[in-house]
Amino acid sequence: MRIGELARRTGASVRSLRYYEEQGLLTSSRSASGQRRFTPDQVERVACIRQLYAAGLSSRTIYDLMPCSESPSPENSDRALERMERERERLTASIAELARARDALDGLMVLNRTDRAGLVDAAPR
Amino acid sequence: MRIGELARRTGASVRSLRYYEEQGLLTSSRSASGQRRFTPDQVERVACIRQLYAAGLSSRTIYDLMPCSESPSPENSDRALERMERERERLTASIAELARARDALDGLMVLNRTDRAGLVDAAPR
DNA sequence: CGCTTCCCTGACATGGGCGTGAGGTTCCAG
DNA sequence: CTGGAACCTCACGCCCATGTCAGGGAAGCG
Incomplete structure (x- = not known):
């Protein structure tokens, strides 16, 4: 095509x-x-x-x-695997980091809601 | 400081x-x-x-x-919250995507291992 | 005082995946 | 044959958080 x-x-x-x-x-x-x-x-x-x-x-x-992007050989395979392992770890770490960031965001949201309630309470004009 | x-x-x-x-x-x-x-x-x-x-x-x-980056007000709070909600969703989606990518990587690793085994089998010089 | 270390502003560089436009060729339906 | 769609290469632009360099004040210690 x-x-x-x-x-x-x-x-x-x-x-x-x-x-x-x-x-x-x-x-x-x-x-x-x-x-x-x-x-x-x-x-x-x-x-x-x-x-x-x-x-x-x-x-x-x-x-x-x-895989086999050029010449397939055990050596290349091993190198690729090693690399993949590293990237896999990076990915896992990255996922965890995003999850932490999401938690942080949740924290901000709670904070914001609290602030907001305080505002409405304090000055309900 | x-x-x-x-x-x-x-x-x-x-x-x-x-x-x-x-x-x-x-x-x-x-x-x-x-x-x-x-x-x-x-x-x-x-x-x-x-x-x-x-x-x-x-x-x-x-x-x-x-939060309250400028003028704290219920309206600003609400806008911020809405935004956070959106970003939260984006984050969640992004996490899922990374997890999918990790799965894809796992797939590649399996494939690579299989290939490698095949190579060693076929040409064990 | 002078030396080292820190701080200031301003400005240019960079990476990397992709948009986009120019200028030109190829494909195909009518 | 013709017109428009699809394709080609080349090349510049962009985003945007940071690095980095230049040129020059501050801070603080011996």
Whole structure:
């Protein structure tokens, strides 16, 4: 399929898809006239890429992780796994941090409600 | 206390603290010579600000939220609460998304391990 | 006094994913 | 054949919290 189709199917912009390719996250064959051609399973790959972006990984990191992104070998696999482990930990920490932030927000909300009640009490004009 | 002290106590850089002030998130009195003076309770405030930054709020949003940041009034309180509610939802969604991303990563790890095992099996030179 | 350390303002740099526009080619339906 | 949609490359812009450098006052100790 062409790039517009892939964009429609994945929800990514055409620009983003080109960018992913530029970053080595996505490969395409080219038609005689130079247009990119993608295979159906790239849809899934894009979804995966976007998941990882959503997890806050950089394109470089995603590149390093992509299974068999270049030459599959036990060494590469191990390196990737190690990296994934690290990122997994980062993610977990990040989730915990967000949860803490949410708690902090809850605290602010309570505070605000209290303040508000105080205001209404004090000056019920 | 002076800005360096506050930085040490909060873990924020001096640059960041100035920036927070510039964004209206932090106030300071000035000494005769123009140096910023902070009170001890600003330490907590900075911690709170950083929590919210960590939650992905923009300085503008944080500004809008800060309790009684300008004129405390029931209307302002309500607006702030509404905003907080929205941000809370965003946070919750974001946490869920990160969790999904972590699952995706787990999937990749399993895949990678499988691939690796296959490689070792197939070509155990 | 002088030395070190801190503080001030102002301004430019940066990263990174993506929007956007220019200027041009290709594809396809009518 | 023709017009519009889709595609191409190149390149600049943006956001925004921070780092960092320059150039110059303060603070405080020996």
